[in-house]
Amino acid sequence: MGTVFSFDLRDTVTPAVGRALREAVTWLHHVDALFSTYRPDSAICRLDRGETTVERCPAEVGEVLRLCAEAEALTRGWFSARAGGRLDPSGLVKGWAVERAAAVLHEAGARNLCVNGGGDLRLHGEAAPGTPWRIGIADPTRPGRLLTVVTADVPAASAVATSGTAERGHHILDPHAHRPARGLLSTTVIGPSLIWADVHATAIFARGAVMDAEGYEVLTLAEDGRIGGSGGFARAVTDAGSAEG
Numbered sequence: 001m002g003t004v005f006s007f008d009l010r011d012t013v014t015p016a017v018g019r020a021l022r023e024a025v026t027w028l029h030h031v032d033a034l035f036s037t038y039r040p041d042s043a044i045c046r047l048d049r050g051e052t053t054v055e056r057c058p059a060e061v062g063e064v065l066r067l068c069a070e071a072e073a074l075t076r077g078w079f080s081a082r083a084g085g086r087l088d089p090s091g092l093v094k095g096w097a098v099e100r101a102a103a104v105l106h107e108a109g110a111r112n113l114c115v116n117g118g119g120d121l122r123l124h125g126e127a128a129p130g131t132p133w134r135i136g137i138a139d140p141t142r143p144g145r146l147l148t149v150v151t152a153d154v155p156a157a158s159a160v161a162t163s164g165t166a167e168r169g170h171h172i173l174d175p176h177a178h179r180p181a182r183g184l185l186s187t188t189v190i191g192p193s194l195i196w197a198d199v200h201a202t203a204i205f206a207r208g209a210v211m212d213a214e215g216y217e218v219l220t221l222a223e224d225g226r227i228g229g230s231g232g233f234a235r236a237v238t239d240a241g242s243a244e245g
Contacts, residue, residue, distance in 0.1 A: 002038055003094070003118030009105070010112035010127060020108030024101040024115075031097040034060055037088050048087035064089050064096060067195065075203035078211065080175035091172075095120050095161055095198025102194075121160045122194045123152045140165045140185045140221070147221060150190060159194035163187050163201040164221070172205050183208025184220050191216035 005028055007021060034043045034057075043057045054062050068081040068089050081089040094117050102115040102122035112125030114133060127133045132152050139147040150160055163172055164186030174181045189201040192215065200213040210218050210229060219229040 002036070002090075005098070005101075005118070006116045007101075007105070008114040008116070009110050010125070011110055014109055016108045017105065017110045020105045020110065024104045027101055027104065028097055028117075031060070031093065034058060035064070035089060035093045037086075037090060044087055044089065064093055067096065068092055071196075071199040071203075075199065075211070077175060078203035078207045079199050080206075083173040083175035083178070083206070085178065091163075091202035092195065092199055094118060095159075095194040095196075098122050099159075099194045119162045120194055120198055123158050123160070135160050137162060137186070137188050137219070138164075141225070147186065147227075148219065150188070152190075159191055159197045161189050161194060161197035161201040163198075163205040172202060174206050174208075181206045181208055182223065184222055186219075186221040188219045189213065189216050 007024070009017065009021070011017070013021070032042075033039070036042045037045060039045065043052065043061050046052045047054065047057060047061065054065060065081070068079075071079045071092055072081070079091060081087060081092070098115050098117040098120055099122055101117075102113065102124065105113055105115070106124050110124070112127070113123070114127075115122045119138070121135060123133050123135075135150040135152060136146040137148050137150060139145045152158060152160070164184070165171075172181045173179065184205050187201045187205040189197040189204070191197045191200075191213075196213075197216060200211075200216055200218070204210055204213070204218060204220065210220060213230075217230045219227070221227055
């Protein structure tokens with residue numbers, strides 16, 4: 001999927017969790033084979049070229065495309081699997097894949113874990129007893145520095161998704177204008193589901209402004225340097241300066 005995935009397990013790795021970890025890795029390779037826009041033989045590329053149909057594809061393809069249609073309706077078209085004129089559900093599929101990988105591990109007994117797919121994170125439990133997970137949000141204007149830190153000490157912060165220019169520049173397209181989205185440099189969304197946090201982060205970045213995302217909190221960094229977002233985000237954010245010191 002053009003990015004790096006990592007697993008951070010803070011419990012003793014039992015044989016069941018070890019098997020689940022291998023299953024989660026196999027699952028991510030399977031998702032890449034189906035949805036990668038970098039692989040001409042992937043199911044999504046073949047579907048885009050008209051060489052197959054949704055019905056002939058593995059069931060996961062239909063599931064993701066149904067979620068994409070729901071996301072497009074929810075965001076009033078600011079999320080689109082065809083923003084660039086070709087079929088590309090990457091704005092949803094990464095969060096969907098990470099969510100399921102984390103569920104496989106959690107169901108096997110891993111209670112304190114973080115699965116990170118290119119900056120989209122699904123968290124369970126704590127980093128250490130009594131210590132919540134602390135997630136640094138990259139500052140796209142200062143490579144190697146943090147914009148802020150999300151402290152995942154409340155259930156609403158169990159999923160963290162960031163869309164922005166820090167790693168790949170202006171790669172998110174405005175689905176209405178069909179050109180790279182402008183106005184924002186970074187959008188971070190926290191909430192209970194990584195699928196929908198990922199969708200909202202992509203849609204808000206594409207729009208260039210915060211939109212309603214019920215049950216989720218938003219932090220944005222504009223091109224002019226202004227930081228904005230929803231008021232509730234402050235409950236889950238600490239000062240980045242102390243984290244960098």
